[in-house]
Amino acid sequence: MISSSKLKSVDFYRKIPRDLTEASLSGAGLSIFAALAMVFLFGMELSSYLAVNTTTSVIVDRSSDGEFLRIDFNLSFPALSCEFASVDVSDVLGTNRLNITKTVRKFSIDRNLVPTGSEFHAGPIPTVNKHGDDVEEYHGDGSVALSSRNFDSYSHQYPVLVVNFYAPWCYWSNRLKPSWEKAAQIIRERYDPEMDGRILLGKVDCTEEVELCKRHHIQGYPSIRIFHKGSDMKENQGHHDHDSYYGERDTESLVAAMETYVANIPKEAHVLALEDKSNKTVDPAKRPAPMTGGCRIEGFVRVKKVPGSVVISARSGSHSFDPSQINVSHYVTTFSFGKRLSSKMFNELKRLFPYVGGHHDRLAGQSYIVKHGDVNANVTIEHYLQIVKTELVTLRYAKELKVLEEYEYTAHSSLVHSFYVPVVKFHFEPSPMQVLVTELPKSFSHFITNVCAIIGGVFTVAGILDSILHNTLRLVKKVELGKDI
Known part of the structure; x- marks a missing residue:
């Protein structure tokens, strides 16, 4: 058995009897300052530990979601009838699909975009x-x-x-x-x-x-x-x-x-x-027959990840159209790429990556109006969209967990005069590169180490300052006593 006297000999923190210690106002002030500094620095370190740290890199698109891309849209045309409104898709590989109806819905609306009935079932x-x-x-x-x-x-x-x-x-x-x-x-x-x-x-x-x-x-x-x-x-x-x-x-x-x-x-x-x-x-x-002259077109199409176009036009194989009477003015409620996120997932995304997003639907809320009957008649409206995929992953729980694949895009629009029947064209060009955002959470051991360093460092610095202040005051008193003598 080790005696208590031998065990006390390894004590790093030897105690000074209270009778031999002396309290001072300067020491009390420094102690309060040191405690406040510890609390402040601890809060800063905790905030840094809880914050999401990420790294961003640009890599070749790995296309984990396949070779197809989903496009969701909700467009309102106050002057284009649902009777002939057609959604067409084409790309540089020769794909050409006309009048897509399986995943597209049409609703008759008036010039104020107010629906005038149930879904317009025109079909092909x-x-x-x-x-x-x-x-x-x-x-x-x-x-x-x-x-x-x-x-x-x-x-x-x-x-x-x-x-x-x-x-x-x-x-x-x-x-x-x-x-x-x-x-x-x-x-x-x-x-x-x-x-x-x-x-x-x-x-x-x-x-x-x-x-x-x-x-x-x-x-x-x-x-x-x-x-x-x-x-x-x-x-x-x-x-x-x-x-x-x-x-x-x-x-x-x-x-x-x-x-x-x-x-x-x-x-x-x-x-x-x-x-x-x-x-x-x-x-x-x-x-x-359509009850009004406007149409709201909503739904989605799947396209290949190559440059292509989504075209909204008046189409028929057995009717003629007067280009001067076709007005393709439209309001964009939604035009986005990729899978649609639930509100819960989107809120989680904003919590983890608050600076990401906001550019996934650049056209939302925009309007493109052509004044019918003036020099702006026979106008085709074209949108040029450059798409970049952003993949967000988190490394929490010691394993890679994919959170979201989001497609952001830039948009440039123009109005072009034409002798042909006006149309609306959404030209899209997917980028072969993607942005990879990875979360890098700090380890708990690193957090504890920093907290100990903060406490020990503040305590030590405060002790040094207290010693300097105390010795300085003693020296001043000695000098004053010497003068008195």
Whole structure:
């Protein structure tokens, strides 16, 4: 057994009897100062330990998320109809996808961006194979010429009014004209407007009746609209809910379609004939017409990680468009790349890496407006986006844990005058490099070592200062006593 006297001999901290120690005001002041300094430096060291320290490097894109890139968007076009609005994707490798509908949704909106109904289910426009080429030129006018003066009276007079909105310069309108007039004459003979009065075929020249065509949101020619007396008026702000015809355009197909529209309507002309929609069969060639001239397009597309473009345009294989009447002004709510983050994950990201982010959606909240009818008409709007991938990882818990892969981009936009139909183009160019941000947390042992160094260092320095001050005061007293003697 080691005796207590031998054990006391290894004491590093030998005690001085309290009777031999002396307290002083200078020592008390230095002790208080030293304690405050220790607390302050400890807080600084704790803050430094808890802070996230990172290193940033630029490396070749490792493409851990595959060769495809997701693009999310929410765009509002106050003057582009959902009827013809198309989302197209192309890239430098030759990919060319037109009118993407599977992952894209459309909603009719007015000029103030207010939705005017539920989702617009237009789908892909059917291919029209028969345009009346097999019909000989017909010189008669079987259809009735309509204008803004008589349109409402005809639409309230006949249970079914089918109208061809056309333009004389339009190639497709001129191909439709013979078969349309012939079909109108056949329908007139079968359903005499005076004796029967269930259906009437009309036509509107949109170069002459510009305001009438704008009122019905006609943007492509020819557009065939089907108005149902009494059943197409909605309670909401008096909107008309009618249909568009996308079927074949030869005489036989047109006549067959008109026959189906009057199948459930009473023959008596004086009876207010309402279409029985409960018994109506679904006609693939007939779809709802847009209630307003604007469209909100939202959804996402997947593209290859190569330079390419997302194009929003008015598209149809059997309609013509007047470039001066197409306005692609738009508001950007969202246009981002990569996977969408939940709010919880995004908050965690901002906590770990507060300086990262803020550039992942540069176009959000921006508006690009073209004033229609002035020198700015026929304007294509192009956005050039350069994309850089930022990968954030943390090394906490002694292992690598991927937190987030974020795509940030720069955006430059321009308005370009063109003789063609205006479009909106989002040119994107992914960078082959990526930014790697890695968290470097401090070790706990390093923190404890620094805390001990702070306490010991402050205590030692305070002791030295106290010794110097105490000896200086003693020396001053001795000198004063010597003078007195």
